[in-house]
Amino acid sequence: MSQSVRIHAGVVLWSSFLAGAVASVVFFAAVDPALLRDAGPRVFDGLDREAGYALGFLFLWAVGAVASALAVFLVRTARAESGGNASGDGP
Amino acid sequence: MKAGEPLAHAADSAAEPMYAAAVKIYPREVSGRFARLRNVAVVVLLGLYYSVAWLTWNGRQALLFDLPARKFYVFGLTLWPQDFWYMALLMIIAALSLFFFTALAGRVFCGYACPQTVWTEAFLWIERLTEGPRQRRMRLDAGPWTLEKLLRKGGKQLLWLAFALYTGFTFVGYFMPIRSITSAALGGTLGPWATFWIGLYSLATYGNAGYLREQVCKYMCPYARFQSAMFDKDTLVIAYDTGRGEPRGARRRGTDAHAAGLGDCIDCTLCVQVCPTGIDIRKGLQYECIACAACIDACDDVMDKMRAPRGLIRYTSENAVSGRSLPRVRGRLLVYGGLLGAAATAIVVSLATRTPLLLDVIRDRNALYREVRGDRIENAYSVKVINEDDRAHRYLIQAEGFDGLQLAAPAAPVEVAAESVATVPVRLQAPSERAAGVHPIRLRVVALDGADFERVEKTRFIGPVEEEHAHD
Structure with a gap:
């Protein structure tokens, strides 16, 4: 893995981590994971709140990571085609 | 760069100027006014972090964001999920304070109070304790594996891991009652999720403070990238006095620099050696600079030895360097300060008149x-x-x-x-x-x-x- 791919992977994981953490705080401030479990499918039976928080955070992190990775992928491939000008500004 | 071309060898700066090769930085230890200030900050902040978790208030943990019970205890106050907006307001206050102090004094947060700086400093103390000062560490890393190297490196890892683990444990202790997780940990009955979070936070501490260090500031910190938006020409920054220092060059002690056609900078490169992010402040203000003032301490020391006035590198502002007016009260400060005052008043009033x-x-x-x-x-x-x-x-x-x-x-x-x-x-x-x-x-x-x-x-x-x- 080249250094730039490593750094891009790191940026993807890190920015989605931050977004996932903020999203978890906001979401779980409004929603009690115990209520979600009671209303949700049977596979969640027997999980406690701590499991709910952790799974919720990991899920939101993963969603953010997919979005970030897609953004990085699109930016990287766009740059290759437009000859090095990723920002799209300038004459 | 064409598609399919191997991406960016790091040193190939023309092709990929965004990333420099991550060369390991061995910050030289520094002493002086600002180093002392930082040491005080590190001791106070870490002291608070590790001790507040154990404080009790009315028979229960004084500061506990009890996630399993969905209740927040802040000393005499009990907050419920419905009171979330207090936390939101606190976050806004924290952000506004950061803006305000950035506009006023630049990146003082980074150099003295950022957790990244504080824990890195603590990890550096452990590193110096086990591996010795900068020169010794560089020799040790370059040398072959001897028993001494094994012991020194092993000792460092052991101390780092223990410190990181205790840090992660304390962190989780703010979200689950710390006394009950302590007895659970000692009895071997810690739940899987508590274990998971302790592990994750310990690993983050170990990696960030032990290895990533300045790379967190360079590559991971959003604040480092947008802080310049809060800057203006009166913001306090760390700057090298080019007019006084250049042309730089080595000289014999006691030489009349001006007669020899030299500025005050003797080009000893100590300012570069002490820099935790590895930059040369003489090239001007760079976004990697976390305003830790290690270069000021180092340069003041050299100026003292050269019997030249201190302050070749100093806290100053763009206006001051170019000889313009004294720092003034600016619209920016009034706006940030006004918003901060309003938010703080709102939280104090609403807490005082809160109906439980x-x-x-x-x-x-x-x-x-x-x-x-x-x-x-x-x-x-x-x-x-x-x-x-x-x-x-x-x-x-x-x-x-x-x-x-x-x-x-x-x-x-x-x-x-x-x-x-x-x-x-x-x-x-x-x-x-x-x-x-x-x-x-x-x-x-x-x-x-x-x-x-x-x-x-x-x-x-x-x-x-x-x-x-x-x-x-």
Whole structure:
């Protein structure tokens, strides 16, 4: 893995981590994971709140990571085609 | 760069100027005014972090964001999820403070108070303790694996891991009661999720403070990238006095620099060696600079030895360097300061006048209304009475909104234990001739036992539609 791919992977994981953490705080401030479990499918039976928080955070992190990775992928491939000008500004 | 080309060898700066090769930086130890200030900050902040978790208040943990119980304890205050906006307001205050102090004094947060700086400093102390000062560390890393190297490196890893683990444990202790997770950990009965979070946070501490260090500031920190938006020409920054220092060059002590055509900079490169992010401040302000002032300490020392005045590198502002006016009060500062003052006032006032009682009114979902005794319309509600106070209270529920609206049964007081929720079924009735249509009403809950507070919640009372009534 080249250094730039490593750094891009790191940026993807890190920015989605931050977004996932903020999203978890906001979401779980409004929603009690115990209520979600009671209303949700049977596979969640027997999980406690701590499991709910952790799974919720990991899920939101993963969603953010997919979005970030897609953004990085699109930016990287766009740059290759437009000859090095990723920002799209300038004459 | 063409697609398919191997991406960016790091040193190939023309192709990929964004990333420099991550060369390991061995910051040289530094002493002086600002290093002392940072040491004080590190000791105070880490001291607070590790000790506040153990403070008790009224018999329970003083600062506990109890996630399993969904209650936040902040000294005398108990916050519920419904009080989340207090936390939001606190976050806004923290952000505004960062803006305010950045506009005023640049990146003082980075150099003295950022957790990344504070824990890196602590990890560096351990590194110096086990591997010695900068030169020794570089020799040790370059040298072959000897028993001494093994012992020194092993000792460092052991101390780092223990410190990181205790840091992660303390962190989780702010979210689960620290005394119960301590006994659980000692008894080997720690739950899987507590273990997971302790592990994750320990690993983050170990990696960030032990290895990533300045790379966190360079590559991971969003603040480093947008802080320049808060800067203006009066913001305090660390700058090298080019006019005084250049042309730089080595000289014999006691040489008259000006006669030799030299500036005050003797090009000893100590300012570069002490820099934790590995930059050369003499090239001007760079976004990697975390304003830790290590270069000021190093250069002041050299200037003292050269018998030249201190301050070749110093805290200053763009305006001061170019000889313009003294720092003034700017619109930017007034705006940030005003917003900060408003947010702080809002939180203080609302906390002071807070009623530790919340209502949650849910209308019966099964029926819009019900006819009773032929001439009355009844609506059913489920009222959650949330007593946030740390003692029990008795409450009376009342309804108001239009003439004839009353509770179906005589109101009996509801007793709700401390920090508990009672769900009370409430049935309201009104005479049919007054009940037609949708009426906005209010449910009022009043504390009876001398505690002088009440809470009102809006809801609706629904009767038959009027057209139907006309057809009858």
